[in-house]
Amino acid sequence: MKSEVILTESDLPPDVISAIKDGKKLEAIKILRESRGLGLANAKVLVDRASSKLNPKPPISAMFREERSNRGVMKSLLLVTLIAALSYFLVGT
Structure with a gap:
């Protein structure tokens, strides 16, 4: 041993x-x-x-800040997608 x-x-x-x-x-x-x-x-x-x-590990407040910034990116992407879909349907008809 x-x-x-x-x-x-x-x-x-x-x-x-x-x-x-x-x-x-x-x-x-x-x-x-x-x-x-x-x-x-x-x-x-x-x-x-x-x-x-x-x-x-980073403090919890830093993790929440990062999560909030990710939420902002997701909202922006959703908005761009909705605008693109709306313009596609309006121009396509």
């Missing part, structure tokens, strides 16, 4: 941190397992924890 190495997020190698910042979690897990001899579960937990610290 392989003994597990105790490691914290602050002990992560720079290439693992770089992979996490690039959004490549699987690569970070592979690098961590190879460089430190960790098991899959432990490496995944460490990468997930480090990822949440290095790549924090």
Whole structure:
């Protein structure tokens, strides 16, 4: 049985941190397992924890702003489609 190495997020190698910042979690897990001899579960937990610290999620208010802007785009597309359909039927008759 392989003994597990105790490691914290602050002990992560720079290439693992770089992979996490690039959004490549699987690569970070592979690098961590190879460089430190960790098991899959432990490496995944460490990468997930480090990822949440290095790549924090945007605040909820920012997500709502993005959703509102998407709604505006959808309304504009719907309006253009309706105008195009109306002009097609009016000119076509």
